Amino acid sequence: MQQLKHYRPLLGLNFDQRVITAFCQLWQQLGSAEFPVAVMDVLEAVCPTDSCGILVYYRERKPLSLLHRFNPVERQVPANIYSTGPYALDPQYLLFLSGCDTGAYWLRDIAPDDFYSSEYYQTFYSKTGVADSIDVLWRLDNDTALVFFMQRNIHSSEFTPEDLIALRMVLPILSAALTRHYQLHQPVIPLPSEDKTHQQVQCTLAHFASSLLTKRERDVLLYLLRGYSSALTAEKLHTSDGTVKIHRKNIYRKLEIGSQAELFSLFISCIPYARPDEDSDPLLLYQNQKSPIA
Structure with a gap:
């Protein structure tokens, strides 16, 4: 058969x-x-x-x-x-x-x-x-x-x-x-008319809150902004969940905020104040702009 x-x-x-x-x-x-x-x-x-x-x-x-x-x-x-x-x-x-x-x-x-x-x-x-x-x-x-x-x-x-x-x-x-x-x-892919925004975004990522936070706290901050939990942030940074939570508490205290919503809003608000040709913290420039002139 x-x-x-x-x-x-x-x-x-x-x-x-x-x-x-x-x-x-x-x-x-x-x-x-x-x-x-x-x-x-x-x-x-x-x-x-x-x-x-x-x-x-x-x-x-x-x-x-x-x-x-x-x-x-x-x-x-x-x-x-x-x-x-x-x-x-x-x-x-x-x-x-x-x-x-x-x-x-x-x-x-x-x-x-x-x-x-x-x-x-x-x-x-x-x-x-x-x-x-x-x-x-x-x-x-x-x-x-x-x-x-x-x-x-x-x-x-x-x-x-x-x-x-x-x-x-x-x-x-x-x-x-x-x-x-x-x-x-063979088209030429168009470039944006200007790339100042991208430079400001990259500058903000590189220097946001650098005048107030330690390098480790800034590492934690960037993971928080991107949507990582404390546990996964700890895994990425090769540390403990508890240590990340302490860093998070210190970040909120130093930035005088009480939630992740305020953190995200603060980050976005600082982008227009970033100076790509400098290593300055855009947060300081943003806060100076908000401060009333004496």
């Missing part, structure tokens, strides 16, 4: 009319200036979103927005607020800076353990109306990447592992198409 062959079933992707139309448009736009938008259309057809868009990430400049689709009624903050400073604490942006490969990255897989209860999330992220996101990142080089961000809002269901699988299934096709597109089109 002939032995039966055992074939492994393939995970299917539903090529409905919307997906087929999006792929057809993709090939038609190959080599044109609208090709990145066609890529976004394919991604949104494969994995529906409430809002989405395209950013360019730079290592030495602030992110540049190329496309943003969202419902303004669902947002409590201006659309461009991300590029004024909050991007510096974004887990997706920090992943890019770490040198991650081209790929699809789900926020819940890369965010710090306390991200969803962090003040960054509560004060900024949630007010955009976004509850969950997946970024499809395509590297142009070590210092630049196209980022197709996909978001679900607080009134929708979150993304699922199946959504991530579907996106990763089409990513090799899109990556090959993007490579071919840039061979044909």
Whole structure:
């Protein structure tokens, strides 16, 4: 008796009319200036979103927005607020800076353990109306990447592992198409008109509260801002949870604040006062500006 062959079933992707139309448009736009938008259309057809868009990430400049689709009624903050400073604490942006490969990255897989209860999330992220996101990142080089961000809002269901699988299934096709597109089109990726904001953000990260806190306290402060719990901060800094909590208490006392909300607000408020050409603490400049003149 002939032995039966055992074939492994393939995970299917539903090529409905919307997906087929999006792929057809993709090939038609190959080599044109609208090709990145066609890529976004394919991604949104494969994995529906409430809002989405395209950013360019730079290592030495602030992110540049190329496309943003969202419902303004669902947002409590201006659309461009991300590029004024909050991007510096974004887990997706920090992943890019770490040198991650081209790929699809789900926020819940890369965010710090306390991200969803962090003040960054509560004060900024949630007010955009976004509850969950997946970024499809395509590297142009070590210092630049196209980022197709996909978001679900607080009134929708979150993304699922199946959504991530579907996106990763089409990513090799899109990556090959993007490579071919840039061979044909050879566009110059635009740079922001000025990068003073990025320099101020980096300066604030480097020197915020340096006049008041010890180096170790500043290490703890940066982890707190990014949404790390005391336990995970302790793990990162190779110390104990109790020691981190003591540092945290000292940070609040020295900065005369009582919550993480005040810490986040203070950090963001100091960015415009940073002087990239100096090693000065932007907090001091911010406080001097607020102090009444005698």
